[in-house]
Amino acid sequence: xxxxxxxxxxxxxxxxxxxxxxxxxxxxxxxxxxxxxxAQLEEVPAGDSAPPFVAGPAQVTLRAxxxxxxxxVRPPVAFAPEFTKGFFSVPKLGAMEGAE
Amino acid sequence: MSGVGMIAEAVxxxxxxxxxxxxxxxxxxxxxxxxxxxxxxxQALLDRQAxxxxxxxxxxxxxxxxxxxxxxxxxxMVTTDEPTTCASKxxxxxxxxxxxxxVSRLRAAxxxxxxxxxxxxxxxxxxxxxxxxxxxxxxxxxxxVPGGSSGGSAALVAAGVVPAALGSxxxxxxxxxxxxxxxxxxxxxxxxVSRYGLVAFGxxxxxxxxxxxxxxxxARVLAAISGHDAHDSTSAPLPPLALEPARHELxxxxxGMPREYFPADLHGGVRAALDRTAHALQQLxxxxxxxxxxxxxFAVPTYYIVAPAEAAANLARFDGVRYxxxxxxxxxxxxxxxxxxxxxxxxxxxxxxxxxxxxVLSSGYxxxxxxxxxxxxxLLAEDFRKVFVEQQVDFLLxxxxxxxxxxxxxxxxxxxxxxxxxxxxxxxxxxxxxxxSLPVGRGEGLPIGAQLVGPMFSEARMLAVASxxxxxxxxxxxxx
Numbered sequence: 282x283x284x285x286x287x288x289x290x291x292x293x294x295x296x297x298x299x300x301x302x303x304x305x306x307x308x309x310x311x312x313x314x315x316x317x318x319x320a321q322l323e324e325v326p327a328g329d330s331a332p333p334f335v336a337g338p339a340q341v342t343l344r345a346x347x348x349x350x351x352x353x354v355r356p357p358v359a360f361a362p363e364f365t366k367g368f369f370s371v372p373k374l375g376a377m378e379g380a381e
Numbered sequence: 382m383s384g385v386g387m388i389a390e391a392v393x394x395x396x397x398x399x400x401x402x403x404x405x406x407x408x409x410x411x412x413x414x415x416x417x418x419x420x421x422x423x424q425a426l427l428d429r430q431a432x433x434x435x436x437x438x439x440x441x442x443x444x445x446x447x448x449x450x451x452x453x454x455x456x457x458m459v460t461t462d463e464p465t466t467c468a469s470k471x472x473x474x475x476x477x478x479x480x481x482x483x484v485s486r487l488r489a490a491x492x493x494x495x496x497x498x499x500x501x502x503x504x505x506x507x508x509x510x511x512x513x514x515x516x517x518x519x520x521x522x523x524x525x526v527p528g529g530s531s532g533g534s535a536a537l538v539a540a541g542v543v544p545a546a547l548g549s550x551x552x553x554x555x556x557x558x559x560x561x562x563x564x565x566x567x568x569x570x571x572x573x574v575s576r577y578g579l580v581a582f583g584x585x586x587x588x589x590x591x592x593x594x595x596x597x598x599x600a601r602v603l604a605a606i607s608g609h610d611a612h613d614s615t616s617a618p619l620p621p622l623a624l625e626p627a628r629h630e631l632x633x634x635x636x637g638m639p640r641e642y643f644p645a646d647l648h649g650g651v652r653a654a655l656d657r658t659a660h661a662l663q664q665l666x667x668x669x670x671x672x673x674x675x676x677x678x679f680a681v682p683t684y685y686i687v688a689p690a691e692a693a694a695n696l697a698r699f700d701g702v703r704y705x706x707x708x709x710x711x712x713x714x715x716x717x718x719x720x721x722x723x724x725x726x727x728x729x730x731x732x733x734x735x736x737x738x739x740x741v742l743s744s745g746y747x748x749x750x751x752x753x754x755x756x757x758x759x760l761l762a763e764d765f766r767k768v769f770v771e772q773q774v775d776f777l778l779x780x781x782x783x784x785x786x787x788x789x790x791x792x793x794x795x796x797x798x799x800x801x802x803x804x805x806x807x808x809x810x811x812x813x814x815x816x817x818s819l820p821v822g823r824g825e826g827l828p829i830g831a832q833l834v835g836p837m838f839s840e841a842r843m844l845a846v847a848s849x850x851x852x853x854x855x856x857x858x859x860x861x
Contacts, residue, residue: 289736296693296739297700297716298732299724308733311796315737318797319682322753325760333755334762336585336813338572338617338837353478354461360475362707369702371715 284313382409382541385450385598389491392434392449393442399449399493403431406451406495409542416518416540418533420456421463422496427451430493445491447605452487453537453546456497457504457580458589460484463494467580468512469502471726472705481578482613483547483589483606490605495543498533502728503696504549504582506530507557507802510793511730518789520562521826525786528558528802531592535562538592545602546592551583552684553781553806555590556818560781560830563820563856565593567603567844570837571813572617574603575610583691584615586684586810596819596851600624600844617838625841627848632666634846637774641677642805648784650824653860655780658821658831661854662778672772674764679757680808685800686741686754687811693738696731699723733796762812769836776843777834779805781818785827805832815840819847820856829860 289308293300300308356364363370383391391397407424434442434449442448454460457467459477466472480488487494501511509517509532517532519525520540527536531548535558538546548555550568559566568590579589589606593599601624608621638659643652659669701707701722708725710717727735741750768774783804792799809816814837818830831850835843 284740288740292736292739292743295743296735297697297719297723298727298735299710299720300732300736301724304729308736311733312737312740314795314797315685315733316740318800319686319741319750319754321682322679322686322750322757325676325679325753325757327753327756327760331756332759333752334758334811336571337615338570338813342618344611344614351479355476355478357478357703360478361703362701362705371702372709372718373714374716 284309284316382544384595385447385544385593385601388450388544389446389448393445395439399431399434400428402449402451403427403493406493406543410496413537413540413542416520416536417515418499418517418536419496420466420468420499420514420533426462427493427495434491434493442491446601447487448491449493450491450545451493451495451543452602453496453498453534453543454484454494455500455531455534455548457500457549458483458547459578459580460494460497463497465497465580467503468500468514469726469728469731470513470706471699471722474706475704479578482575482610484578486606496537498531498537498546500533501530502731503580503692504530504551504554505692505730505734507799508789508792509533510789511728513728516789519786522786524788526561526789528561528786530554532558534592535559535564535566538562538564538594544594545598547606548590548592549579550588550590550810551586551688552810553803555592556781556806556816556830556832557802559592559818561786561828563823563828565596565599565817565819565847567591567599567817567840568809568815569603569607569840570617570815572615573607573619573622573815573838573840575613575616577610577612581695583688584695585691586688588810596844596847603840619838622840625845627852628845629849630666631662631846631849634667634775635773636662636667636669636776636778637672637768637772638669638778639672639674639677641674642779647780648824650785650860651780651783651829654822654824654829655778655831657860658850658854659778661850665849665853670774672768672774672777674768674808676757676760676764677808680761680811681800681804683754683757683761683811684803684807685737686750687758689734689738690742690751691738693735693742696735699726758811761808765812765814775835776846779832779834781805781830781832785824785829809834813837815843817843817847819850821854822856822858822860824860
């Protein structure tokens with residue numbers, strides 16, 4: 282399966298990632314090689330009903346859903362690009378997909 | 382330089398002071414600057430930590446198992462008193478509002494946090510060339526790489542700057558650089574060490590791991606950082622690791638050598654070093670047998686679906702809203718802010734992996750790639766289970782890497798060639814097992830590592846076995 286320029290642009294849009302025009306040819310070529318490499322898994326003898334892997338030791342169980350103090354030593358204003366009146370500030374939401 | 386146990390004993394007993402240790406390690410860090418292994422450290426911070434330790438009463442100091450021991454920390458574990466950048470421009474200048482659990486435990490054990498170390502950006506790489514702050518040099522040959530992604534921690538330990546350091550593993554990022562640099566690298570069972578405060582890359586694979594100059598150094602540090610942590614829901618409900626005494630004979634042990642890990646084109650020096658290690662095991666009384674892990678060849682392609690998929694999700698949080706520098710795109714809206722911040726902030730390898738991860742999770746490709754990879758992962762884990770349970774093998778013995786350290790630049794243009802550097806390590810992360818790399822000789826002057834792999838939570842026994850091997854195998858002698 283080959284990767285096309287449109288595929289890279291599509292996933293870059295999904296990933297919210299600007300890709301420079303001059304980087305595109307190299308990305309198309311490298312992603313193509315990676316996808317061709319991982320496509321070896323087609324040979325794995327696992328049908329549709331084969332069970333997937335479940336990560337983590339068997340002893341792990343979900344913890345109780347309780348609110349506990351965060352213990353932060355500095356407030357968000359110290360590390361956020363913009364934090365005002367208790368909120369992380371961002372520009373307008375003007376160009377939402379499908380928005381007028 | 383002394384080992385972890387000796388330094389802790391000297392500081393606890395008052396034979397030396399933490400202040401003296403801090404001055405010495407500061408001098409060594411200055412001397413090691415050409416390696417480019419450190420991202421943040423200061424003599425003032427070293428001195429401050431040491432002064433706090435020296436102010437304790439002798440009775441309090443002896444309760445600290447790592448009293449005065451300088452330990453370096455890969456810069457993807459958060460600390461409140463130094464920046465955490467993950468070697469990425471997207472986190473430039475970020476200082477965390479909390480300490481990682483391993484950091485709190487090291488502080489409580491009396492350790493001196495010596496330095497935050499250089500890494501492949503967001504731990505994605507096998508050479509530490511993918512750092513936004515320049516590559517790390519191999520301590521024995523500056524033209525070569527120290528391995529990665531925890532190359533900065535490995536280089537500092539190998540150069541004798543610190544006796545131990547923390548790294549993190551997702552596909553071999555501690556064992557591979559340990560092998561390249563001729564030191565010990567221990568990757569614990571998934572769940573043995575809390576991941577709270579480790580910047581996430583592949584959450585089902587990530588595990589904080591330990592480097593030591595010797596097995597004992599790594600073992601003592603692992604014991605101090607392990608154990609259940611309520612902050613990490615995948616942390617196993619177990620007490621801290623209880624170490625076993627070193628063994629002097631291995632008569633009751635069976636070691637399996639998987640034939641898939643000894644291909645015909647394996648580097649000659651690596652093969653010779655492993656043969657010599659197997660012979661040493663037999664001399665210690667162990668039984669060696671050939672075994673098979675039939676799905677081994679699918680490990681790297683499986684890894685390079687699962688890890689980028691998880692990375693694409695985990696790294697979505699870096700968007701210029703909560704941390705790091707912000708870039709505003711020409712459209713001036715929030716979507717442009719995300720795209721521009723991430724486009725500017727992430728380096729080429731991280732961008733590539735986010736795109737691959739997004740691709741394999743996208744509509745129409747999920748079943749063919751991600752689902753198939755999770756099914757293959759189950760087969761890989763079952764291969765290991767059969768060997769340990771049905772064939773009653775105690776530990777596997779394999780090479781850690783197919784070759785010794787390669788030259789800088791050699792694999793930068795070919796991501797698949799770089800990925801294959803993890804061919805003997807990533808299946809262990811996929812199965813969640815513990816493993817370690819131990820130096821077992823040199824080929825043309827370059828270190829070679831042997832890997833031990835064990836069943837889940839077998840670290841104490843594995844470390845005792847590794848000590849027995851360490852005592853009889855010449856780690857720095859040339860193999861023929």
